[in-house]
Amino acid sequence: MIRYQKLGYVALNVSDMDKSCTFYEKIVGLQLVERVKDGPAFFRCSRDHHNLVLYPSERPGLKRVGLEVENPEALEQAFEHFTKAGLNPKELNKNEQKMLAQGKTFRFKDPNSCITFEFYSDITQMATEYKHTVTKIARLGHVVVKVPEFEKTIKFLKEVMNFKTSDYLSESIEFLRVFPNSYHHSFAVARAAEHQFHHVNFMVTDIDDIGIARNRMINNGVTITNGPGRHQPSGSIFLYYLDPDELTIEYSFGMEEFPEEGARKAKMLERNRLTLDLWGGKPDPRNCAFGYIEGAESKVQV
Numbered sequence: 140m141i142r143y144q145k146l147g148y149v150a151l152n153v154s155d156m157d158k159s160c161t162f163y164e165k166i167v168g169l170q171l172v173e174r175v176k177d178g179p180a181f182f183r184c185s186r187d188h189h190n191l192v193l194y195p196s197e198r199p200g201l202k203r204v205g206l207e208v209e210n211p212e213a214l215e216q217a218f219e220h221f222t223k224a225g226l227n228p229k230e231l232n233k234n235e236q237k238m239l240a241q242g243k244t245f246r247f248k249d250p251n252s253c254i255t256f257e258f259y260s261d262i263t264q265m266a267t268e269y270k271h272t273v274t275k276i277a278r279l280g281h282v283v284v285k286v287p288e289f290e291k292t293i294k295f296l297k298e299v300m301n302f303k304t305s306d307y308l309s310e311s312i313e314f315l316r317v318f319p320n321s322y323h324h325s326f327a328v329a330r331a332a333e334h335q336f337h338h339v340n341f342m343v344t345d346i347d348d349i350g351i352a353r354n355r356m357i358n359n360g361v362t363i364t365n366g367p368g369r370h371q372p373s374g375s376i377f378l379y380y381l382d383p384d385e386l387t388i389e390y391s392f393g394m395e396e397f398p399e400e401g402a403r404k405a406k407m408l409e410r411n412r413l414t415l416d417l418w419g420g421k422p423d424p425r426n427c428a429f430g431y432i433e434g435a436e437s438k439v440q441v
């Protein structure tokens with residue numbers, strides 16, 4: 140089965156590249172690596188060439204999800220596996236592979252979540268360490284989507300993609316890790332009437348990063364939509380806020396980790412507001428409420 144290194148990057152569509160590039164650099168605290176004229180902008184929070192990529196688009200939301208597998212052999216095996224599963228994975232052309240700087244890369248679209256998943260094993264390692272500025276981002280944490288076909292999506296992610304469930308709220312939210320990566324979840328799925336982006340998360344180094352971020356958001360007129368609070372599932376302390384397109388970004392501090400072997404079984408958690416926030420906060424209605432999934436257009440979201 141496929142062995143993942145980690146959730147590698149998230150690509151977002153944004154409506155105003157200048158505004159969003161400034162926001163993700165100066166407010167979120169990512170490091171700009173490169174901005175292609177009339178094309179994408181690459182940001183990092185690690186030694187990787189990119190962990191977030193912004194693309195210009197009139198439909199803001201999730202463009203695709205990049206998954207790093209353990210090594211080139213795992214990449215070959217994954218390609219064969221997805222071909223056999225009838226997903227028709229396509230290797231990128233040389234120009235796009237060069238621009239992405241992550242070596243051999245292929246993609247396919249998951250017919251359930253409508254997400255384009257991309258696979259690679261050799262992303263360029265930058266000469267210098269990620270330079271943190273306003274926030275000590277530790278890593279790209281997770282991405283969450285809403286789907287109408289919840290059970291089918293979870294079955295696909297587990298049986299075809301080899302994600303493992305860490306915890307779930309019956310028939311409504313499932314938290315999945317990209318096995319054997321140890322973090323409680325790199326991906327989560329919520330049931331909804333339509334396909335929609337939910338949020339992207341960056342894990343931070345200190346509790347102070349959460350408190351300082353709260354004040355930075357207030358001082359810069361950025362809308363905080365939830366938090367600070369504490370999630371019961373992963374145990375993390377969180378803060379959610381909106382980017383210029385009202386896409387939701389989360390910072391979180393702390394997360395349970397799972398061993399590759401002998402991991403505890405997944406817990407079915409109570410469907411209760413306190414499960415999502417042990418501190419009892421009330422999210423703003425705009426929290427995790429907006430964002431198209433590219434490729435879901437034909438199904439919903441007109």
Ligand SMILES: CC(C)c1ccc(C(=O)O)c(O)c1O
Binds near residue numbers: 327415
């Ligand atoms: C409310 C959302 C889906 C949520 C719930 C729990 C966690 C966690 O335990 O870390 C999250 O990160 C979430 O985004």
Ligand SMILES: [Fe+2]
Binds near residue numbers: 281283338340389
């Ligand atoms: Fe989250």
